Amino acid sequence: MHRTIQELCSQYTTLTRSDIDIIIEKSKSLQLTADLTQANLFIDCPANDGKHAIVVAEAKPANVPSLYSKSVVGKYAYASFEPAVAFTHKTGKPMKRMRAITQEAKYVKQSVVPIKNGHGETIGSLIMEEDVSEQVHHENKVKALSETNEQLSQTLIGLTEQDSIISNMIQESLLLLDSKGRILYYNSCAGCLIKELDGKTDILGTFIHDRLPFITGIYEKSESILQQEVNVGKKVLEVKQIILVNQRQITGILVVIRDLTELREKERQLMVKSAVIQEIHHRVKNNLQTVSSLLRLQMKRGGGPESIQQSLNRISSIAAVHEELLESSKIDEVEIKQLIERIGQMSIQSRMCADAEVSIEFHGEEMYLKSDVAVSLALTINELIQNCLKHAFKYRNHGNILIHFSDAQDHFEVSVEDNGIGYSSSNQSSLGLDIVNTIVCHDLAGTFTIEKTKSGTKAVITFPLKEVEAV
Ligand SMILES: Nc1ncnc2c1ncn2[C@@H]1O[C@H](COP(=O)(O)OP(=O)(O)OP(=O)(O)O)[C@@H](O)[C@H]1O
Ligand SMILES: [Mg+2]
Structure with a gap:
């Protein structure tokens, strides 16, 4: 469904009518700029949750293969995946060529300039994205290892077996699931969390929705990248989920859980x-x-x-x-x-x-x-x-x-x-x-x-x- 800037801003942001008019005005030249720069362009506005941003407009360059297979309008730009956007919205300053992860889990470099209203308040940002797949070419060799779920999980398991210090040093719970939600790998932190929550130790091969039912709601959403805060008993957990895609096939799901209770x-x-x-x-x-x-x-x-x-x-x-x-x-x-x-x-x-x-x-x-x-x-x-x-x-x-x-x-x-x-x-x-x-x-x-x-x-x-x- 095609949603207008007006609708998106009203639903997801706290922008005023006149701020929205400014955003709409900026969006009119978006396609032209995308064609000229041959880059993907977006307009994001600060979301009303105070943390993330929402994509309200986009333009793909004509005649150049796009980085995106689907429209991202109406999707969240999470602060941890697109730090440049978060920085610009927070400070009102531009940001050049900073690495980000797209809603389709691809690496890009973003240049972000603020869009301000008459009072000098930052009401949104114009984002230009550069494909950095060439630069990460050598990284693809490593990526090749993780072409299938099995290989990726083996890589992670191998890593932890060789040097358990690394997995112990990670403060977050890390879980690798197959496309059906079966746990293929978990680090020691994730093991402790699961044991603490359901008391059972056998983890490998079990389904995430049986072990951590609070994740199910998040996991069922088919967003490629998702970040959400959930309350489990007295605990406050931040759950990040990244769907790993290879050649348009879902090969696995990476779940990262951070315990925010103390914070x-x-x-x-x-x-x-x-x-x-x-x-x-x-x-x-x-x-x-x-x-x-x-x-x-x-x-x-x-x-x-x-x-x-x-x-x-x-x-x-x-x-x-x-x-x-x-x-x-x-x-x-x-x-x-x-x-x-x-x-x-x-x-x-x-x-x-x-x-x-x-x-x-x-x-x-x-x-x-x-x-x-x-x-x-x-x-x-x-x-x-x-x-x-x-x-x-x-x-x-x-x-x-x-x-x-x-x-x-x-x-x-x-x-x-x-x-x-x-x-x-x-x-x-x-x-x-x-x-x-x-x-x-x-x-x-x-x-x-x-x-x-x-x-x-x-x-x-x-x-x-x-x-x-x-x-
Ligand atoms: N415990 C008491 N025993 C006897 N007389 C008292 C007692 N308490 C109050 N009074 C009487 O009530 C009057 C009023 O008391 P009040 O405290 O209002 O004023 P004050 O003590 O004279 O002056 P001040 O404004 O310094 O308190 C006093 O002047 C006193 O005559
Ligand atoms: Mg007195």
């Missing part, structure tokens, strides 16, 4: 890492914004060294989350018990006027929360502890602070209790409890209460664990 896993890990780095930048930006708005609020209130110390405590609470993150084995989760203890100890140590001797107790189980939730929690707990130290134990010698935290029924609850003079709302403008209220209501979607108790003051923060989302 793909590394690519996946790299993607996860870059996503984590993005996330960290996002969190750092958020935390710096929090710090600057806290400083701005404090600035409006004015005050001397004490207010600077308050700001320092707030910044140190955020820093405590990062210190916990550094020690944590998890990427973005913080252990809350340690975090609260760290903030408590930090507050006691940094207090400016130490009239009373204050002890602090922590009750709660180990648990992990996302770092943004941990930052909100750190800031609020800091404020509550600061208040105990600043207001609760005025004119007293001793004081005790009790911090209790738990998660029950998808809710996290933390209470800060003291045995001091007891809370009473003052008329003075204050910042601390405002900060607590804002963070609890807006960032944590929770509730905050503070009240005078029989023995002192009790402040409680409760918030749902599921609803809390990254800001």
